[in-house]
Amino acid sequence: MEETSYITEEKKQALLDELKHLTTVKRKDILESLEAAKALGDLSENAEYHQAREDQGKTEDRIHQIEYMLQSSVVVKKHHSTKIEIGTTAVVKKEGSKDTISYSIVGAEEADMIHNKISNKSPLGEALFGKKKGDVVSIKTPKGLVKYTLVDIQ
Numbered sequence: 001m002e003e004t005s006y007i008t009e010e011k012k013q014a015l016l017d018e019l020k021h022l023t024t025v026k027r028k029d030i031l032e033s034l035e036a037a038k039a040l041g042d043l044s045e046n047a048e049y050h051q052a053r054e055d056q057g058k059t060e061d062r063i064h065q066i067e068y069m070l071q072s073s074v075v076v077k078k079h080h081s082t083k084i085e086i087g088t089t090a091v092v093k094k095e096g097s098k099d100t101i102s103y104s105i106v107g108a109e110e111a112d113m114i115h116n117k118i119s120n121k122s123p124l125g126e127a128l129f130g131k132k133k134g135d136v137v138s139i140k141t142p143k144g145l146v147k148y149t150l151v152d153i154q
Contacts, residue, residue: 006086006107006120007073019066022059030056069109078104084128084153086120091152092128100151105129124148 007015030052037049076087084090086105093100104117105128111119118125127137128150135150 005073005109006076007109008106009075009077011110012075015066015070022063026059030059081153082132084131089154090128090150091154092148093151095147
């Protein structure tokens with residue numbers, strides 16, 4: 001059984017832009033590289049030809065991957081809720097810290113810790129999912145159990 005994956009409207013647009021670039025610009029560049037490499041003669045020892053074929057395979061794989069993601073993903077909008085779900089932002093406070101940190105809850109494809117976007121499938125994302133303001137969650141880490149209090153939901 002397939003699991004539903006979730007993406008934001010921004011991620012959908014980024015995937016559409018990447019798909020357009022790959023199917024127009026990148027494919028054309030690879031075909032030109034293949035033609036140029038073929039013109040050099042013997043293909044069995046032609047590094048340029050083999051590199052272009054490898055690039056072609058990777059590009060086609062990425063095109064298929066993007067097409068699949070676009071077909072099988074559910075687009076969610078950032079919204080406010082009384083419980084944590086995809087599209088909400090969790091403001092949490094780690095036990096022993098006086099600072100809070102905000103995490104946007106996103107699908108696995110968009111997870112990006114640098115921008116505080118965590119997947120609903122990550123340990124913290126799973127622990128927070130469905131929780132309400134004031135709830136405390138515990139995450140098992142290599143250094144032991146870490147507790148977070150859900151301060152706010154945005």
